[in-house]
Amino acid sequence: MDKVRRTDSFFVYSKTTLNPTDHQVLSLLYLPLIGTQAYSLYGLFSHLLNRQTLKSDIYLHSDLESMLSHKLSTIEVARHHLEAIGLLNVYFYNDCFAYELLNPLTPYAFINDGILGQYLQAAITENRFKKICQLFKIESWDKAAYIPITKSFNDVYPTMVQSDFVPIEGLMNGSKRSNIQIKKTDFDFRLFTESIPAPFLDANQLTPEAKTKLVNLAFVYGLDELAMKDVYLKSTNENHQLDLVKLTKYAREAFKIHKASVASTNESSTQTESSTSMKDDPLTYLKTATPKQLLSDLSGGMVSSADLRIMERLIDVIGIDRGVANVLVFHVVTTKDGRMPSYEYFEKVAMDWKRNQINTVEDALDYIKHLASERKESSTSTKKPYRKNQSSKPDVKIDWLDDYLKSIE
Numbered sequence: 067m068d069k070v071r072r073t074d075s076f077f078v079y080s081k082t083t084l085n086p087t088d089h090q091v092l093s094l095l096y097l098p099l100i101g102t103q104a105y106s107l108y109g110l111f112s113h114l115l116n117r118q119t120l121k122s123d124i125y126l127h128s129d130l131e132s133m134l135s136h137k138l139s140t141i142e143v144a145r146h147h148l149e150a151i152g153l154l155n156v157y158f159y160n161d162c163f164a165y166e167l168l169n170p171l172t173p174y175a176f177i178n179d180g181i182l183g184q185y186l187q188a189a190i191t192e193n194r195f196k197k198i199c200q201l202f203k204i205e206s207w208d209k210a211a212y213i214p215i216t217k218s219f220n221d222v223y224p225t226m227v228q229s230d231f232v233p234i235e236g237l238m239n240g241s242k243r244s245n246i247q248i249k250k251t252d253f254d255f256r257l258f259t260e261s262i263p264a265p266f267l268d269a270n271q272l273t274p275e276a277k278t279k280l281v282n283l284a285f286v287y288g289l290d291e292l293a294m295k296d297v298y299l300k301s302t303n304e305n306h307q308l309d310l311v312k313l314t315k316y317a318r319e320a321f322k323i324h325k326a327s328v329a330s331t332n333e334s335s336t337q338t339e340s341s342t343s344m345k346d347d348p349l350t351y352l353k354t355a356t357p358k359q360l361l362s363d364l365s366g367g368m369v370s371s372a373d374l375r376i377m378e379r380l381i382d383v384i385g386i387d388r389g390v391a392n393v394l395v396f397h398v399v400t401t402k403d404g405r406m407p408s409y410e411y412f413e414k415v416a417m418d419w420k421r422n423q424i425n426t427v428e429d430a431l432d433y434i435k436h437l438a439s440e441r442k443e444s445s446t447s448t449k450k451p452y453r454k455n456q457s458s459k460p461d462v463k464i465d466w467l468d469d470y471l472k473s474i475e
Contacts, residue, residue: 188409
């Protein structure tokens with residue numbers, strides 16, 4: 067049960083407080099990915115906490131609507147962003163939601179996470195990404211010439227005689243939390259481990275953290291179990307110890323090699339197959355085509371990683387339906403004479419579509435027809451607000467789609 071009603075109650079709790087660096091990380095690193103609504107929700111949850119108990123009073127979700135000036139449906143979407151990125155855990159019991167507020171990652175962990183750093187760089191451009199990283203760098207100094215003279219604990223304190231100490235539970239705990247989780251049920255760990263020669267596999271190295279990192283990297287870079295096996299072997303030393311930093315590095319390299327290989331071997335077959343399905347059933351094509359398949363059709367077989375990242379962010383960051391993302395990209399590229407604009411352009415269009423509740427491929431095609439008619443009438447009449455067609459299914463054979471079909475015949 068995770069569907070929220072206005073009358074449902076909730077409370078917020080946490081295990082530790084935020085420090086100034088946490089606030090800076092939230093504003094500069096998390097905000098571009100989660101958006102202003104999720105950022106505001108996280109801030110409100112934080113301020114509702116009692117600073118002594120780190121637990122809030124019990125509120126209704128209608129209170130959230132009043133405090134944030136947003137409808138509950140919008141707040142729920144923002145909440146999902148916090149959950150997905152690892153800032154919030156949600157529990158439910160007896161019509162009451164418990165929101166566990168989690169601290170953000172450290173700057174080092176966020177940037178070098180292998181997931182979040184990549185998404186942030188794609189979201190704000192590489193130049194801005196480097197500038198922000200500079201804000202979190204600390205000045206290093208060469209201590210090679212210095213002699214360490216720090217006292218150890220037993221140099222100062224005597225041996226403890228009393229031995230009846232009992233640990234105290236329930237205290238503030240600032241221990242490191244786990245990174246974001248990506249559900250990828252088709253990654254077969256058995257196939258992955260069996261593909262590694264026995265002498266090179268140390269089962270103790272496959273900790274929960276290492277497994278999460280492996281699955282995350284496989285998801286982001288589209289690598290299968292055998293490709294990740296090669297990445298794993300390159301990332302271990304002579305003692306078969308796994309280096310997670312190297313794991314990320316070699317996964318990126320494997321992605322580049324894999325992309326070049328697939329582009330050269332599958333270009334013609336992919337183009338023929340997707341074009342045929344487009345001619346046979348355009349509506350089904352737009353609903354089911356993968357980003358790579360769509361972009362391959364639009365560009366004649368060439369797909370860049372930058373263009374794939376744009377579609378990735380439209381689906382994962384903006385949160386639009388995959389089929390709607392296909393129609394949006396198809397429409398924009400067609401009207402731009404085959405050019406892919408910047409992500410910022412797609413973001414503006416996507417936000418406009420979300421405001422107009424474009425949730426299905428049928429909605430998207432109907433909205434494009436509305437835009438086309440609006441352009442024709444713009445010189446003689448004022449703009450008419452868009453209203454979703456709730457009664458009938460729109461005709462998918464609209465002008466821009468027909469022109470595209472003719473161009474690939």
